[in-house]
Amino acid sequence: MAALPDKPSLDGLERKWAERWEADATYAFDRTRPRDEVFSIDTPPPTISGSLHMGSVFGYVQTDALARFHRMRGEAVFYPMGWDDNGLPTERRVENHFGVRCDPTLAYDPDFTPPATPDPKRKQPCSRPNFVELCLALTVEDEKVFEDVWRSVGLSVDWSLTYATIGPRAQRTSQQAFLRDLARGDAYAAEAPTLWDVTDQTAVAQAELEDREQPGAYHRYGFQRSDGAGKVFIETTRPELLPACVALVAHPDDDRYRGLFGTTVTSPLFGVDVPVLAHELADPDKGSGIAMICTFGDTTDVTWWRELQLPIRNVLERNGRLRNEPPAAITTESGRAAYTGLAGKTAKQARARIVELLAEAGELEGEPTPITHPVKFYERGDRPLEIVTSRQWYIRNGGRDDDLRQQLLQRGKELRWHPPFMQQRYESWVEGLNGDWLISRQRFFGVPFPLWYPVADDGSVLHDTPIVPDQASLPVDPSSDVPPGFSADQRGRAGGFVGDPDIMDTWATSSLTPQIATGWVDDPDLFSRTFPMNLRPQGPEIIRTWLFATIVRSSAEFDRLPWSDAALNGWILDPDRKKMSKSKGNVVTPAAVLDEHGSDAVRYWAASARPGTDTALDVAQMKVGRRLSIKLLNASRFVLSRLPDDRQGDEAVTEALDRSMLRQLSGVVADATTAFEGFDYARALERTERFFWRFCDDYLELVKTRAYGEAGGTGPASAQVALALAHRTLLALFAPFLPFVTEEVWSWHETGSIHRSPWPDSTLLTTTAGDGDPVVLDVAAGVLGEVRKAKTTAQRSLRTEVARVVVTDTAVRLAALSGAAEDLREAGRIADLELVEGAEASVAVSLADQ
């Protein structure tokens, strides 16, 4: 216990208490507790390659308030922290930070050092192991920065429970889960058209797409009919794919084209005959109502190609350029000559060129019509996605299996969503899936597929019979480890083996955060105490990725949800109500904000936002939080100064005013507890705060004189007991939101940490309040307010003596007031207080002469 400070201050509390909590292991998880006494949280592992922004702080603080509530309720809170460090964002950051690029054909160079001065134009090639080393080195630094911010904002995570998605346990978990998916048939490889990012040269998944409105143009040109009756005109935004055209398609009911179904037409420039076909997806209202099917211009082409069983006529390479050789279907000399003009160009360059060619040949009808239209992009990419055919790994997610889809929709209904409307986003995503989950990436920094393939005697790779490792040997890196039964010198040789070159998408590992955090692969005891978890907190923008994928994996492996509740936080908007994002340059760094306003103040702002509600970054709200914290310091100093050192604490609360206040507080505790149980931290804060100001403005003023103890009798003891109980209760109610200032105050008069102290008991307060009537405080505060008003209106000091106050009110309210009459007279400096029963309530105040 420390003495009361003369001038309490918020300065330095963050550092002081963060260090103490660390030293005392205040938030350590007690792993001896059984499952039903544990509250486990599937903390979102932040992407540490990006910079922290206020949106992160916002969501994590809300979760922390919930964690602190459950801890004070006596539960063993399992609150780990992960770092999402694998994947493309880290690769990008490493490439730019060190000025290197990964060349997987190079051998490991133990003496490799990155360029002294990175040159973004000329990145130095390095081997994959060297590249991974640089990734690991940089992520360690980034993780430190994040941890510092999390500690200064007061997250009550158990810092001994950290993991990284590139770490050994995550890799082992990810590989084991994949191998079990493979054994069950939930994972499979397929050669198929996939969305492809030509910059990063990797496949991407449906969940990582976003549409962007792009300028484009309709180009109109005709295909020659075989009956000689002129041309069929199509309109396309991708004329450069004309050499990849395999058919035209129109709606089966479209009278304009019905007569052409089954015939062939001949493409302009290239002279290739293609069939005219019918399909329901063709929209008579788009363009000319008949479309050119190319392999592949967009995902509709893929659908048509598959359902109409068309051939593949590829022209795009994986680097986004048109291949050098024309498709075999182009046989005419003029056609092959025309293609020469396109070979090797990017899609964009080829588009410009083919427009020239068509115009020169007189094939282009009119001028291209400019439009803007949505184009699919990889969410981190800056060039439109193409579609290429490649061999990739998939995990079944219901995208092409209605039974599984229904099962996953059912999981969504079993999950408790906070707020509930967020479930809609899950359902619309699952219902809109159009294929299984593509998890393989042609990248370097990630969890490798734990597979090798036999190489036949003729040198061909036997992809259909992969060699799998023993689970005990996980994690493995097939690019350096040797499969069972082979020796290292057989790598890449006929009769030997090759390793799978791909890595898993970061979500394929992140979808296992419950399994990683709870020790599924290596800590069965911990797993049994923490899984399935209680809470998944996260942002709404990753429902389709993280939340959905986690349910997919858990559902397949355990046939159950990975958690019982999901809490979705809202967006952070800048003061102009635009979404904050790095590209808009309006990101505010948390460290500066925390430093300026203080952690409790920032936490107050974050915790004031209703669950799932988009919220403006509001400095004014932080100032309110700071003011609240200072008020808490001062009010606490006053309350504690009134309590005698030798107070026994077992005296009865006898006075009507004290009992009234405790009765009201009991209701506040009940409300706050109910709100917290429903994950509504904001409501708990709002109720607590509202009562706290009433407590300070009215109760403290009314009870002040009596609490000095000069009056004698049981009055002072009653006040002191009520003050102590209410103060302790309020401190606890605020503790989840304002952990620093509440801990500071706690340390003045208590031992241990408030964050380990029990959550207030509403019933106990009710018992202590006895026959307390909440109306007493209300009426007394109302009269006191009228007295203040009279003094203020008269422009007199609040210290002004009042000669006489006449209160007219109902008998019931006057009876309530009479119990607090003496407190009221003292607080208002009222000489004569008269209570008169009457229908019209009024308070008449006569100030003493000056």
Next chain:
RNA sequence: GGGCGCUUAGCUCAGUUGGCAGAGCACCACGCUUACAACGUGGGGGUCGUCGGUUCGAGCCCGGCAGCGCCCACCA
């Protein structure tokens, strides 16, 4: 095209079984009152987006519309 959310004081937002419109900020006035001047006390300020319905009574329930934001969609 389908869906979700929001719309309440100048600003940011509460308002959960339908019962006389609330808080903070900002603004104005007053006050150094022995917890608090980085403060306190008081005040002005709203036909609760719009149209209609249910009801004794609607910010709240039902339906239509509008604006803003977001999610989803096979976007030639």
